[in-house]
Amino acid sequence: MIPLYLYAEREDTVTGVRIRSRNDGYFMPAKKRTPLITVHGNIMYDLYYQSHADTPYLEREIYQHTLQTTLDITLRNQYPLRVAFSTTKSNASLLRSITGLNLQYTNRDFKNALLAKAQAWDAGKIKQWQEIQDMKLQLNKSWDSLYRMKSWFNTPEQIQRMVEARERELYGKAGGKLPELPNKPHLPLKDLRNKLPKLPLVKDSTLQTLQREYELKAAKIDSLQKSIAKAEALYEKKLGAYGLKKETLVGLLTRRASPKELISHLEGMNLPDSILPKGYKTLLSLRTIGIGRTMVDYSELTARNISIIGVQAELNPSWYFAVASGAVDYRFRDFVVNTNRQRQYLNVVRVGKGMKDGNNVILSYYTGKKQAYNFGNSQQVTVPDNRIMGFSLEGRWQLDKNTYFIGEAAKSSMPSHVRVAPKDGLGGSMLRFADRSNEAYAISSYTFIPATGTRLSGMYKMMGANFQSFSLYASGSKQSGWMLKADQPFFKQQLTISASLRKNTYTSIFETSSYMSNTVFKSIQATFRRRNWPVISLGYFPSSQLMKLGEDRFMENMFYTMTGTVSHYYKYRNTGMNTMFSGTRFYNRQADSNFVYFNSTNLLLNQAIFLGKLTLNGTVSSATNQDYALFGADGNAQYKIRSWLDAGGGLKYNYQTVYRLRQVGYTANVRVDIPKIGEIMLMADQGFVPGADKKLVPNKTGRLTYTRIF
Numbered sequence: 001m002i003p004l005y006l007y008a009e010r011e012d013t014v015t016g017v018r019i020r021s022r023n024d025g026y027f028m029p030a031k032k033r034t035p036l037i038t039v040h041g042n043i044m045y046d047l048y049y050q051s052h053a054d055t056p057y058l059e060r061e062i063y064q065h066t067l068q069t070t071l072d073i074t075l076r077n078q079y080p081l082r083v084a085f086s087t088t089k090s091n092a093s094l095l096r097s098i099t100g101l102n103l104q105y106t107n108r109d110f111k112n113a114l115l116a117k118a119q120a121w122d123a124g125k126i127k128q129w130q131e132i133q134d135m136k137l138q139l140n141k142s143w144d145s146l147y148r149m150k151s152w153f154n155t156p157e158q159i160q161r162m163v164e165a166r167e168r169e170l171y172g173k174a175g176g177k178l179p180e181l182p183n184k185p186h187l188p189l190k191d192l193r194n195k196l197p198k199l200p201l202v203k204d205s206t207l208q209t210l211q212r213e214y215e216l217k218a219a220k221i222d223s224l225q226k227s228i229a230k231a232e233a234l235y236e237k238k239l240g241a242y243g244l245k246k247e248t249l250v251g252l253l254t255r256r257a258s259p260k261e262l263i264s265h266l267e268g269m270n271l272p273d274s275i276l277p278k279g280y281k282t283l284l285s286l287r288t289i290g291i292g293r294t295m296v297d298y299s300e301l302t303a304r305n306i307s308i309i310g311v312q313a314e315l316n317p318s319w320y321f322a323v324a325s326g327a328v329d330y331r332f333r334d335f336v337v338n339t340n341r342q343r344q345y346l347n348v349v350r351v352g353k354g355m356k357d358g359n360n361v362i363l364s365y366y367t368g369k370k371q372a373y374n375f376g377n378s379q380q381v382t383v384p385d386n387r388i389m390g391f392s393l394e395g396r397w398q399l400d401k402n403t404y405f406i407g408e409a410a411k412s413s414m415p416s417h418v419r420v421a422p423k424d425g426l427g428g429s430m431l432r433f434a435d436r437s438n439e440a441y442a443i444s445s446y447t448f449i450p451a452t453g454t455r456l457s458g459m460y461k462m463m464g465a466n467f468q469s470f471s472l473y474a475s476g477s478k479q480s481g482w483m484l485k486a487d488q489p490f491f492k493q494q495l496t497i498s499a500s501l502r503k504n505t506y507t508s509i510f511e512t513s514s515y516m517s518n519t520v521f522k523s524i525q526a527t528f529r530r531r532n533w534p535v536i537s538l539g540y541f542p543s544s545q546l547m548k549l550g551e552d553r554f555m556e557n558m559f560y561t562m563t564g565t566v567s568h569y570y571k572y573r574n575t576g577m578n579t580m581f582s583g584t585r586f587y588n589r590q591a592d593s594n595f596v597y598f599n600s601t602n603l604l605l606n607q608a609i610f611l612g613k614l615t616l617n618g619t620v621s622s623a624t625n626q627d628y629a630l631f632g633a634d635g636n637a638q639y640k641i642r643s644w645l646d647a648g649g650g651l652k653y654n655y656q657t658v659y660r661l662r663q664v665g666y667t668a669n670v671r672v673d674i675p676k677i678g679e680i681m682l683m684a685d686q687g688f689v690p691g692a693d694k695k696l697v698p699n700k701t702g703r704l705t706y707t708r709i710f
Contacts, residue, residue: 034077041071041083042709043678051700052689064090078277080109100293100309100329107259110283117275135235142228149221161210258355259285260318285317287356296324296348296470300442300461301392301410302364303348303470310345320362322350328370328470342386344370346470354396364392364410367426370470385416388468389426403447410440412468437464437478455487479504499524534568560587576610600625613640617650628658630696636667644673654688659695663688678708 046066052059068086075081087099263281289312296306303324310326328344346368354360367389390412398404413419414429429438442461448454460482463472472479481504489496503520523541540562567580584602604621615638623630636650649668655661665686673679683703688696 043069049702102292287314289313320352389413438466578608646671
């Protein structure tokens with residue numbers, strides 16, 4: 001037998017017979033095409049019916065239709081946009097019919113898209129990864145050579161050569177006979193080695209040659225090991241750098257960094273176009289841009305919570321620029337009552353230095369036309385000129401990541417009845433610096449104390465009698481307002497107490513002219529949460545109710561409300577249950593409105609039992625005041641018939657003392673989820689609302705809702 005290793009092409013490989021096999025071919029997969037546009041979102045239609053409206057509005061047979069959709073659009077899998085459409089139509093005089101369409105881009109959505117790509121980043125797809133792949137291939141070849149060289153010492157051939165060389169060294173070469181032993185009776189065996197003549201050594205260099213060959217191989221192995229160690233260190237360094245690049249990208253996108261700083265880091269990372277699309281610098285600097293119905297929320301003394309139909313944009317790389325222009329659709333707390341309004345529009349331009357969420361100084365200029373007076377005035381009063389103009393200087397100081405201060409000073413044009421025509425125009429009255437009645441000032445602050453978990457915030461503002469802006473309604477009197485708020489957790493976040501004090505922090509459109517509020521509103525709320533314990537909440541805060549006095553005349557009543565709630569989810573004999581008890585106390589008077597629950601104490605107890613597909617609910621309640629008591633009870637069941645079908649129904653019972661009224665109502669609902677079509681929900685309910693003479697009257701409501709998510 002001939003050893004196969006003698007015929008090896010390399011020291012540790014053997015070439016054998018290869019059987020040919022059929023090659024079925026290899027098909028290159030088609031390259032996935034990036035779609036031009038990707039759309040996800042939802043659509044909802046809601047039809048709501050109410051036979052009677054609650055007091056103080058006496059309306060019947062009210063229908064309200066709502067259609068809305070939100071679309072998340074991505075262009076070429078790179079550029080996110082959001083489209084929102086909503087329209088509401090109603091036959092109620094109370095509610096306005098509002099339709100709006102908005103196309104919006106925010107750098108927050110763009111950062112989220114980049115973050116998703118960074119987290120799913122496949123480094124094998126980038127060009128720079130080829131260098132790492134080549135280094136890895138070369139390292140594998142070097143390791144193969146090292147293994148072959150080490151295995152050379154253990155091949156049978158080398159082992160046999162070593163054995164033969166050592167035998168020659170040990171025994172030498174037989175070249176003659178041993179001399180005869182002396183003719184003596186006794187042999188001195190212990191001295192035999194010393195007395196025997198040494199054998200003549202034969203000059204043989206086989207062992208030395210083999211040793212030199214071994215030493216040469218060992219030197220090559222040592223050199224190759226050092227070379228591999230250096231190559232591996234370089235490989236790990238480059239691999240770590242690319243891994244760190246991925247981590248750095250994720251960290252950059254998640255931490256708060258200015259667009260300028262973010263762009264600077266991204267430029268140095270040499271990222272591929274699949275991660276950073278064209279125009280990413282501009283898109284990161286563009287905070288937001290909206291077209292259509294959009295919200296303008298800039299500063300306390302210029303424009304805050306104003307819905308316009310127009311355009312608004314904010315650009316903030318390291319300097320700040322914002323612009324908004326459009327027709328005013330409604331303002332905060334100004335979209336409930338459907339009444340005639342004067343046409344209004346606004347234009348705002350803001351320029352400044354610094355980041356909007358950090359340290360900055362911003363100069364704002366605003367102009368436009370607004371409803372200068374509130375609804376308390378008679379419609380016979382004509383306003384010859386309701387244009388306004390003004391400017392403000394705002395500064396924000398970020399003391400640290402947990403504390404900031406904001407200060408703003410503003411000056412506006414005078415109201416038309418104060419200006420001296422024709423000498424005083426808008427600009428002239430605005431620049432009348434000797435007059436301080438058209439000035440306003442505001443300061444606010446916020447801080448978070450990590451050691452105690454305390455959150456503190458405060459605000460103070462002062463408005464002159466003739467100051468005008470889109471955030472405030474002119475009342476004709478000097479106004480001041482302030483607010484203090486504190487949130488404090490206790491017992492390792494188990495108990496949270498929130499308290500606030502405020503005075504005239506907003507000017508309501510329903511207040512009469514020349515009205516100055518001196519009332520200080522107090523509110524406090526405490527919430528206790530602990531695992532396996534009931535959740536307890538207690539609050540005392542102001543509430544309001546809108547009351548219609550006459551045609552286009554309204555009044556808003558303020559009163560305090562105290563509420564307390566205890567809720568607990570638990571299991572009894574492996575059955576899930578939830579018990580909830582709540583109490584509400586209204587501190588209002590009957591004269592405030594026709595509110596049937598005036599100065600009343602309301603108590604409610606609800607019990608829910610979860611039996612797999614079946615859910616049972618039962619409620620008992622009471623509402624008592626000095627005139628009468630109202631007791632109620634209801635029970636309903638909800639059953640999940642199939643994964644796509646739910647149905648439920650129940651009965652309710654009311655008893656009103658004094659009048660001895662007993663009334664029975666009902667409720668029913670069904671939900672159907674149709675694949676590829678959407679979800680349809682139907683609801684019907686007969687309840688009771690306050691009517692004339694403090695009596696409850698039946699009120700039928702119904703709702704049809706269709707929802708599709710795609």
